[in-house]
Amino acid sequence: MPTIYDVARQAGVSAATVSRVLNGRQSVDPDMVARVLAAVRELGYRPNAVARNLRRSRTTLWAVIISDIGNPFFTATVRGIEDVAQQAGYSVVLCNSDENPAKEETYVAAALSEQMAGVIIASAGSGKAAKALLESSIPVVAIDRKLPRGEVDTVVVDNEAGAREATEHLLGAGYRRVACITGPEGVSTADLRLRGYASAMPGEPLVVRADFREQGGYDAMSALLSGPDRPDAVFVANNLMAVGALRCLAEHDVNVPGEMGLVGFDDIPWADLVRPSLTTVAQPTYELGRMAARLLVDRIASPSGKPSTVVLPAELHARQSSRLT
Amino acid sequence: MPTIYDVARQAGVSAATVSRVLNGRQSVDPDMVARVLAAVRELGYRPNAVARNLRRSRTTLWAVIISDIGNPFFTATVRGIEDVAQQAGYSVVLCNSDENPAKEETYVAAALSEQMAGVIIASAGSGKAAKALLESSIPVVAIDRKLPRGEVDTVVVDNEAGAREATEHLLGAGYRRVACITGPEGVSTADLRLRGYASAMPGEPLVVRADFREQGGYDAMSALLSGPDRPDAVFVANNLMAVGALRCLAEHDVNVPGEMGLVGFDDIPWADLVRPSLTTVAQPTYELGRMAARLLVDRIASPSGKPSTVVLPAELHARQSSRLT
DNA sequence: GTGAAAGCGCTAACAA
DNA sequence: TTGTTAGCGCTTTCAC
Numbered sequence: 121m122p123t124i125y126d127v128a129r130q131a132g133v134s135a136a137t138v139s140r141v142l143n144g145r146q147s148v149d150p151d152m153v154a155r156v157l158a159a160v161r162e163l164g165y166r167p168n169a170v171a172r173n174l175r176r177s178r179t180t181l182w183a184v185i186i187s188d189i190g191n192p193f194f195t196a197t198v199r200g201i202e203d204v205a206q207q208a209g210y211s212v213v214l215c216n217s218d219e220n221p222a223k224e225e226t227y228v229a230a231a232l233s234e235q236m237a238g239v240i241i242a243s244a245g246s247g248k249a250a251k252a253l254l255e256s257s258i259p260v261v262a263i264d265r266k267l268p269r270g271e272v273d274t275v276v277v278d279n280e281a282g283a284r285e286a287t288e289h290l291l292g293a294g295y296r297r298v299a300c301i302t303g304p305e306g307v308s309t310a311d312l313r314l315r316g317y318a319s320a321m322p323g324e325p326l327v328v329r330a331d332f333r334e335q336g337g338y339d340a341m342s343a344l345l346s347g348p349d350r351p352d353a354v355f356v357a358n359n360l361m362a363v364g365a366l367r368c369l370a371e372h373d374v375n376v377p378g379e380m381g382l383v384g385f386d387d388i389p390w391a392d393l394v395r396p397s398l399t400t401v402a403q404p405t406y407e408l409g410r411m412a413a414r415l416l417v418d419r420i421a422s423p424s425g426k427p428s429t430v431v432l433p434a435e436l437h438a439r440q441s442s443r444l445t
Numbered sequence: 446m447p448t449i450y451d452v453a454r455q456a457g458v459s460a461a462t463v464s465r466v467l468n469g470r471q472s473v474d475p476d477m478v479a480r481v482l483a484a485v486r487e488l489g490y491r492p493n494a495v496a497r498n499l500r501r502s503r504t505t506l507w508a509v510i511i512s513d514i515g516n517p518f519f520t521a522t523v524r525g526i527e528d529v530a531q532q533a534g535y536s537v538v539l540c541n542s543d544e545n546p547a548k549e550e551t552y553v554a555a556a557l558s559e560q561m562a563g564v565i566i567a568s569a570g571s572g573k574a575a576k577a578l579l580e581s582s583i584p585v586v587a588i589d590r591k592l593p594r595g596e597v598d599t600v601v602v603d604n605e606a607g608a609r610e611a612t613e614h615l616l617g618a619g620y621r622r623v624a625c626i627t628g629p630e631g632v633s634t635a636d637l638r639l640r641g642y643a644s645a646m647p648g649e650p651l652v653v654r655a656d657f658r659e660q661g662g663y664d665a666m667s668a669l670l671s672g673p674d675r676p677d678a679v680f681v682a683n684n685l686m687a688v689g690a691l692r693c694l695a696e697h698d699v700n701v702p703g704e705m706g707l708v709g710f711d712d713i714p715w716a717d718l719v720r721p722s723l724t725t726v727a728q729p730t731y732e733l734g735r736m737a738a739r740l741l742v743d744r745i746a747s748p749s750g751k752p753s754t755v756v757l758p759a760e761l762h763a764r765q766s767s768r769l770t
Numbered sequence: 771g772t773g774a775a776a777g778c779g780c781t782a783a784c785a786a
Numbered sequence: 787t788t789g790t791t792a793g794c795g796c797t798t799t800c801a802c
Contacts, residue, residue: 123795134773139797149771164580169558170504171795173495174778189523189539190714195514202541211555214514214539216527230536233494255489334714363715370718389515389659390688390713393695395720448779459789464781474787496779499794 122163130159142167173235182210182416183231185224185241187265188332189216191360193386193405194242197263200409201240208417210237219304219332221246232256238416243267245307259419263412266308273415274429275408279309279385282401282434283316286355286383289399289436291320294444295353295381299326301340301365302357307332313357313385326351330361337361341368353381353442359388362398366441382441385434396440403434447488455484467492498560507535507741508556510549510566512590513657514541516685518711518730519567522588525734526565533742535562544629544657546571553577563741568592570632584744588737591633598740599754600733604634604710607726607759608641611680611708614724614761616645619769620678620706624651626665626690627682632657638682638710651676655686662686666693678706678767684713687723691766707766710759721765728759 128135133152140146141156148156159165173179182205186194198214205212213236217224221244228249231239238259243250243266250268253260260267262274290298300317303310310332318325328343330336337356341364344351356362362384366376374380376396387402388394411430419427453460458477465471466481473481484490498504507530511519523539530537538561542549546569553574556564563584568575568591575593578585585592587599615623625642628635635657643650653668655661662681666689669676681687687709691701699705701721712727713719736755744752 124797125795135795136773136775136797137771140772143797147771152772166554166557166581168499168560168795169555170495170499170560171778172797174493174499174780174794175796175798177778179495189514189520190517192515195520198514198541199543211552212540214541215537216523216539218524227536229491230494232491235493235495256491363718366718388715390715390719393688393691393720394715394718449781450779460779461781461789461791462787465788468781472787477788493779496794497781499778499796500780500782502794 121168122165123168124165126163127156127159127165130163131155177235179235179237180210181213181234181236183213183215183227183236183239185215185217185227185231185239185243187217187219187224187242187244188360189214189218191358191386192389193264193359193403196405197409197412200406200411201413202409204410204413204417208413217244219244221249224249225252228252232258238420240412240416241267243307245304257423259416259423261412261416261419263408264309268306271427273419273427275412275415275432276308276429277403277408277432277434279312279434280316280319282385282436283313283355283357284320285434285436286385286401287317287320289438290353290355290381290383290442291322293381293442297323297326297349297351297353298381299328299344299351299354300357301328301330301337301344301354301361303330303332303361305329310357317355317357332358332361334360334364334367337364338368339364341365345372345374352379354383356382356384359384359386359400362400363388366394366398377441377443381444383436387437391437392439399439399442400437401434402437404432408432446493447490448493449490451488452481452484452490455488456480502560504560504562505535506538506559506561508538508540508552508561508564510540510542510552510556510564510568512542512544512549512567512569513685514539514543516683516711517714518589518684518728521730522734522737525731525736526738527734529735529738529742533738542569544569546574549574550577557581557583563745565737565741566592568632570629582748584741584748586737586741586744588733589634593631596752598744598752600737600740600757601633601754602728602733602757602759604637604759605641605644607710607761608638608680608682609645610759610761611710611726612642612645614763615678615680615706615708615767616647618706618767622648622651622674622676622678623706624653624669624676624679625682626653626655626662626669626679626686628655628657628686630654635682642680642682657683657686659685659689659692662689663693664689666690670697670699677704679708681707681709684709684711684725687725688713688719691719691723702766702768706769708761712762716762717764724764724767725762726759727762729757733757
């Protein structure tokens with residue numbers, strides 16, 4: 121691999137001049153520019169970003185740490201992030217924690233060690249990861265889920281209102297006994313959606329905690345079906361678990377929506393092709409990503425200043441799975 | 446941010462000793478180890494990976510460049526890659542080219558500049574990106590799609606056989622006029638699946654090219670429906686396009702499988718929940734990722750040596766969408 | 771407008 | 787076993 125000195129020698133100039141040409145921030149004699157560019161081409165020179173980052177003490181990389189790469193919600197959000205990042209001159213490094221706090225800590229440590237310019241994170245709930253981020257003073261934006269005891273820029277949807285609306289929708293359709301399958305305790309989306317559900321329930325709440333994954337939703341639904349107090353409808357606090365629940369119901373020949381109503385949180389790409397089509401509380405994923413990225417750009421530009429929290433609205437998409445009559 | 450010298454001063458040792466303690470490759474006096482670790486903790490020291498990478502002239506990062514983060518095929522494959530990478534001490538940096546050759550080139554350039562340890566790529570078809578990779582001598586493994594004129598380690602499924610089987614399956618079910626919706630010319634999966642289809646077709650092939658995305662599948666199906674020579678079945682060369690085609694058929698009230706049979710390539714997570722459930726040629730995604738990662742580990746260990754190509758079998762999952770009777 | 775030289779933070783020869 | 791020292795490749799003063 122040729123270095124900047126090889127290029128300098130080839131062009132008959134100093135390394136400083138090559139650097140100036142390549143970074144284009146200072147004016148350089150046109151002749152020299154031409155010679156340098158020719159030398160770059162001849163040698164196939166590629167600047168060493170590691171050296172540049174070290175010298176500049178900064179990088180143009182963002183770590184985007186999401187908790188499940190298999191969840192369409194996150195992949196759609198990432199698209200929004202990427203579009204803004206690219207425009208602002210940053211590259212996005214995607215990290216998949218798989219809802220595993222240990223993996224999440226590893227990725228946070230890597231982001232800090234690699235001196236990344238900023239972090240966007242949907243925390244899997246690791247207090248350690250959050251602590252490391254907050255202590256490091258690296259610019260951080262939390263998405264989807266609040267960072268545990270973290271005073272950072274945050275973009276979320278109105279989980280409580282969305283969950284309440286979903287529950288009221290089921291009750292309004294005529295279901296009597298609405299259960300809730302939510303996510304792990306301590307994950308803000310799980311707790312807030314549960315609260316929204318509970319606030320809309322007139323009677324005793326019926327709650328099962330699972331892990332925000334498809335199999336978890338399946339198992340939770342299974343437990344509800346064989347439990348002592350079988351519900352006639354269920355609000356499921358995320359999309360993958362809703363799919364799992366739906367599969368469980370199909371396998372047990374429980375008619376949806378006749379015998380069991382179902383509403384999920386987070387849309388899925390093919391909610392309308394599934395039968396019965398899935399009623400969901402949809403989130404503005406792409407916009408959420410864009411907003412988070414914009415906040416990060418601003419935070420990098422001005423690291424001090426009070427963090428802001430943006431709450432985006434969620435919207436009920438009524439489809440077949442909640443249509444009792 | 447404290448440096449290794451701050452730690453050294455605090456612990457009353459040299460920077461070299463701190464480095465040795467932290468990297469644990471040389472034996473160090475236990476007393477010193479304790480002092481160093483204490484100093485590290487007190488100062489909240491975190492090694493600067495950028496400096497280390499520069500000094501060592503290598504990194505422990507892999508760039509995994511996929512062409513569509515919204516495609517479950519790729520996300521499942523990434524899981525397999527990650528598991529092997531982690532075990533081998535590498536971190537995975539995921540890059541989404543969005544089927545856009547320009548983006549792909551950008552990511553390849555970044556991977557090279559950042560001195561990444563290796564690249565796993567499902568090429569969006571950019572000859573330029575392939576050229577840059579091959580010239581650089583960075584370890585590369587191609588997945589899913591062959592790298593344009595690239596002699597590199599490759600993991601693919603048997604696209605031609607899978608497509609042939611899908612087509613024969615439709616013909617065997619009693620469909621007469623089977624069309625094919627495939628991907629962009631020059632992308633090996635698109636061309637090979639087309640070839641497999643054509644080899645199984647007794648009569649004149651009926652082919653539409655699209656872009657491997659859902660909307661493309663929708664539009665292609667639309668064109669087939671209104672074309673002069675309407676088919677009674679269609680083999681769709683990837684999963685997202687199959688979903689698009691299905692949606693198009695649903696919106697046009699074309700009965701599937703009665704009026705139109707459908708087989709897709711690549712499974713989708715909810716193929717069995719969609720109605721009609723989707724017949725697909727499924728690929729061993731997770732295993733594909735693991736295999737690619739293992740090849741990359743080997744290639745990094747021994748950069749010379751002939752590249753190998755691994756062909757994994759694809760498997761037809763017959764469901765409702767191809768059941769004529 | 772250009773070049774010489776210092777130094778980003780770390781690791782690895784080499785000496786002691 | 788430990789410390790001294792050089793240098794990875796680049797950018798950025800500082801002098802000219």
